[in-house]
Amino acid sequence: MRYIGNKENLLDKIYQAMQSKNIKGNSFFDFFSGTANVGKFFKKLNYQVYSSDLLYFSYVLQQAYIKNNEELYFEKLLNKLSFQSRSLFASPLYKVVEYLNQIEPINGFIAQNYTPSGTQHLEIPRMYFSDENGKIIDAIRQQIENWRIEKIISENEYFVLLACLVETVPFYANIAGVYAAFHKKWEPRAVKKMELRPTEFIINDFDNQCFNENSVNLLGEVEADIFYLDPPYNQRQYAPNYHLLETIAKYDNPVIKGVTGLRANYENQKSKFCNTITALQELETIAKFGKYNTLILSYNNEGIMPQEQIISILQAFGKVDLIEFDYTRFKSNNRGESKHKKMIKEQLYILQR
Template sequence: MRCDSIRQKIENWKKEKLISDDEYYFLITSLVESIDKYANTASVYGAFLKKLKKSAQNNLILKPAELIINEKDHKVFNEDINKVSKKVKGDILYLDPPYNHRQYATNYHLLETIARYDNPKIHGKTGLRDYQDQKSLYCSKSQVKKAFKDLILKAKAKYIFLSYNNEGLMTLGDIKEIMSLRGKYGHFTKEYSRFRADKPENRDYKANKTIEYLHYVVC
């Protein structure tokens, strides 16, 4: 209710032309970033906790999003990365795609609705919005390698970095083979303790540690 009241106020200010487009999107960004501290979830928004946790009972404080102000020109794209990479040139391309079969659209659907504020048709216990047009090939075991190869071969960048872990749909060998097609390949590793938000018997992976890889290729 608190979040929705703030979102309604932002929308009303926009309709009444009390704020500019830049101010409108700044306020939405600030709201989306702020509410994560109060969301009654374990981590993502695919499901909600049955009882209100302590942080969800705190007063919602809307904190302004932090911006890095400079004189550079910036562009933001909200498109399929495989399409964007073919038309945008740069020195560095950093990739952080989904690792497994869990679609981002279902895990963060509530934030999508808050941002769009489009009153979508919802279904299921957690009120999922339709996400058929947002499904990622990187969450498909049968399609991820083909999509990744297409991206790497057509990306217009001098250096390509990929963040991935040891439990992803692509193996270390898969990634090395594909990225090596563009040039000199290498990777760094770092071990992390696994984040646990569910019961052990419900997990796909039982290990207590996970290994994060930072892959790179010099094209």
């Protein structure tokens, strides 16, 4: 899943760095969950995982991958559906996904506000999704919600199906990587008919927890051996950049504005880590009041918090090590039309009390 600062390709190096510093523990708090990839990685390693994020679509992914701790069988739903899977050996989840891929498209909120036909009255029609895919998204999203209302799927099944949708959408979105803008011409992937993809079930030995909350508010509630912080590195707020995933996840018909149809209000989803002064203050608060043995801050050399000040803050609470490694980032130009490689230094600040 395309996401700013996604650590999926760095997780092995992060874990190796932890091992090199002999970091012990059984519990792990992913402070800025995002795609939930970090939490998934450590859940597979049989850590008890806590995760949180301000964005609701992230909470959906956390519910599916972190909180849910069993394979789901959709028994009530499949007993009700008169549907024959094309595969004799398909899993229950695959059968439900297969069914959703065959339902009739609907002209709902996404089709009406984020496709060319739905926004042809605007000076610049929105080209986030093809007309067909916008209606497919609406149909799948409404069907999942209706099943929940009818109580023929459990809460875990509900969030797993939502996660399937949230993770599928980016493969068909006509964007460069974030949803703050759309391409003025169609990307080849965006004109293909959308097909929902199943998620995986991750099962370990613990009761794992997730939250849709500012993690700082959880400092008195969550106690873990390892706190892992991967905050925003710059002034770019995540909420407007992922407004469409948020709207699909919530499906709350929000008031929208502007050329790109941004959600009108995201004040309660702004991160203090997008400002140098407040970022340093938040870091100190977490280091001071958090209930942890080891705190790991994942950052890079382009971040808005200066290295000297980060180290100075953390050193007040224990021993600090800095591990750096080179990382290739692909960066779009201002119009998202091309990409070029850029080498940056990924930094791991490791505070051990």
